[in-house]
Amino acid sequence: MKAAIRYLLAAGAALSLAACGSTTPGDEAGAAPAGKLAVVATTPEVADFVRTVGGTDVAVTQIIKPNVDPHDYEPTPADLQAIGAAKLVVKNGVGLEEWLDQTIESAGFGGTVVDSSQGVKLRKDDPHIWHDPRNAKIMVTNIQKGLAAADPGRAGTFAKNLTAYSAQLDQLDADNTAAWAKIPAGQRKLVTNHDAFGYYVDRYQLEFVGSVIPSLDTSAELSAGQLGDLVAKIKATGTRAIFTESSLPAKSAEAIAAQAGVKVVGGEDALYGDSLGEPGTPQGTYLGAEKHNTATLVAALGG
Known part of the structure; x- marks a missing residue:
C-alpha cells in the first residue's frame, strides 16, 4: 500500500489531469459530459448512493470496482487523474479509505471531500456503516448536501431524489425487520x-x-x-x-x-x-x- 502511494506521489507530477467522469462503475476515467457534475466516489455503495441522489445530473467515477476488497486497495494513476479532475469526492469514511488523503494531495484536488459517515453513531473501528439502512439514510443525506453545495442550481432535484430514495431505505428496514421477526x-x-x-x-x-x-x-x-x-x-x-x-x-x-x-x-x-x-x-x-x-x-x- 505505501509503495503504491509513493508511486502515485511521484506520478502525480507527470500526469496531465484531464476532465473525468463515468456513469457506470466499469468505465475508465474520461471527460465528463457537458453540464454534468463530475464526482468521484470511492466504494461501490457510496457510488450507488451518489448516482441515485444525483440522477442524470452527475457523472460518477467509481474508484473501487465490484468484488474488490476495499481494506487492501491500492490506488492507480487513473484514480489520481479522476480525482484531480473532479469537483467533488465522496468517501465512506471511518478509516475505510486509508489511501485516499495522500492520493487527493498528489492529485492536486481543489474541490470538496464529502465524508458520508458524518453523524452516524459508530461502532468502534467499524467502517461498515451502510449495513444498517438508518445509517444509509444519513449517508445519502450527507451526499445530497454535498451535491447541492457543489451545484446549487440543481439542489431542488437532488432534494427530490433524496426524499424518494429515503422512502425506499425505510421500506428496506421495515422488510428486514419483518423477515427477522x-x-x-x-x-x-x-x-x-x-x-x-x-x-x-x-x-x-x-x-x-x-x-x-x-x-x-x-x-x-x-x-x-x-x-x-x-x-x-x-x-x-x-x-x-x-x-x-x-x-x-x-x-x-x-x-x-x-x-x-x-x-x-x-x-x-x-x-x-x-x-x-x-x-x-x-x-x-x-x-x-x-x-x-x-x-x-x-x-x-x-x-
Whole structure:
C-alpha cells in the first residue's frame, strides 16, 4: 500500500489531469459530459448512493470496482487523474479509505471531500456503516448536501431524489425487520468471512458467533488456536452455517465448516459484505445487495 502511494506521489507530477467522469462503475476515467457534475466516489455503495441522489445530473467515477476488497486497495494513476479532475469526492469514511488523503494531495484536488459517515453513531473501528439502512439514510443525506453545495442550481432535484430514495431505505428496514421477526432468537447466529456485519447484527438483533478472519480488516488470519476456538464455538452454539462473502475467497470458510459439521453458504448466495454485485444485476445496487443478504440469511438460518 505505501509503495503504491509513493508511486502515485511521484506520478502525480507527470500526469496531465484531464476532465473525468463515468456513469457506470466499469468505465475508465474520461471527460465528463457537458453540464454534468463530475464526482468521484470511492466504494461501490457510496457510488450507488451518489448516482441515485444525483440522477442524470452527475457523472460518477467509481474508484473501487465490484468484488474488490476495499481494506487492501491500492490506488492507480487513473484514480489520481479522476480525482484531480473532479469537483467533488465522496468517501465512506471511518478509516475505510486509508489511501485516499495522500492520493487527493498528489492529485492536486481543489474541490470538496464529502465524508458520508458524518453523524452516524459508530461502532468502534467499524467502517461498515451502510449495513444498517438508518445509517444509509444519513449517508445519502450527507451526499445530497454535498451535491447541492457543489451545484446549487440543481439542489431542488437532488432534494427530490433524496426524499424518494429515503422512502425506499425505510421500506428496506421495515422488510428486514419483518423477515427477522419470523426467525426465533436462538437461531439468529452468524458466522461470516470477516467481521463486516456488526451494524446489521445490532440493528436486527442477531448473535455474532465469530468470523473466519478474526478482524474488521481482511488482512488478518486465524491462528491454529483461534481456528479451534471458532470450530468449538460453532458447535456449542448450534450455529447452522458459515456465510462467505462475494469479495473474499471461500476456502478457509469451507475448511472450518467441514470441521464444525455445518454448511457453507456461498457461490451465488455469497453475502455482500464489503462490495456490491456486478453492474446491471439486482445485487449491483445497495438496495438489491441488502435484500439479497437478508433473504440469504433468513433462508439459511430459519430452515
